[in-house]
Amino acid sequence: MGVSRRDALKLAGAAAVGGLIGSDAAAAVGRNAALYPGGVPGSWPIVQGATDRTSATFIVLAPLPASHALEVAAGGIVLPSPLLANRLDLPALDASVVEVRATGLAPGRDYTLTVRGDDGAVVDRRLFRTLDTGRPRGRFAVASCMDEGYRRKAITMWEALAHEVPDFVILLGDACYADRRNPARDEAGMARRYVDTRRGLAWFRMERLVPTLAVWDDHDLGGDNGDRTFVHLPFARRLFDAFWGTAPNAAWRRGLGVGSRFEGFGQRFYLMDDRSFRDPTGTAGGRQWGADQMDWLFEEIGRDTRPAWVMNGGQYFGSQALRESMEDDQPAEMADLLARLSRVAAPAAFVSGDVHFSAIAAIGPERLGYPTFEFTSSSIHSTVNPGPIGRGKLVAERRHNFMTFDVDATAAWDIRARCILEGGVESFARRVSIAR
């Protein structure tokens, strides 16, 4: 007794910084102490997942036995306890991945999420809001390719992202490199890699939680350029579900595989699963998304005319040697996608990750009947692409970065896309509008 909340947080946070994040990185945290609860990283990694106007999900990586309690409060009034939505225990790692859903909330106000240990003491405390998805304008960020082995960047890049204050964040693949530092390439190693990544990224330690949605690419799956035949696909799916959340709400729900759709800010966001249904490389007429997922996408897009962001781990438009893209690797499926997009009433933009550079490419009107763009956001902290990156692009950046999108769909579909480097330095920015 006699330990204040602030002291408890400091003790827990110091352990997190020293033991889990690494001492070189701990020095970096000090420069942005205001982002963390009580000035130190939260003790347990927490994700705010799918969120709508009145509910929010949280995924907590807790030690075993998971006998903690989660409490949501507003203005000092404790609300009904969040309900358990999913749980995956990983005894060999002394870890439990717990997904809970808090309901009965309202947009525009701060809530606290408090974690109490089995003795009732505060272990961690964060702030969050729901998402006012009815607003016509919003800001979201897109990042891909996060290897926590880049220990300093695994902190500083997320601090830069927090300073941009996005309404929500989309992680477009390689949110865990399950095959790196996993020499046996086995399921025990994959689980360890998911836990290590969750523990190593500052995004999950900050006081202010931000709704974060993810879809996977090959490294989350656990096999380089993995496909539907990958032997550990069912286990990878269990891990991904546990670590990124499964509970649907009014704005978000799962599509096929680990794909999903989110609606908000007058727009639709389709996160496509580019691995679960992918035919092995070299399959004649092979698909990346599969016929059923393609049909799901167009059933969804065809519902109304609101702008549609079609988001995928891998790039769409290719034709560059030694680089993967749907256009190069699954040309028949790409042709099908473009033909069907050209027939729907909603305008569409493409967003991708994977290639370890960020870029904006103009997509000429011969493709969909109107000019649009492919935005690629890649490597927030992973291997830097040494190759030629700017060919055929309006702008390109290979240094570690993420992108933000200020979007307004009230009249035209107005988009301001920015590429942000460490320290909040802007690499490039473009304002575009898409109309069909």
Ligand SMILES: [Fe+2]
């Ligand atoms: Fe990557």
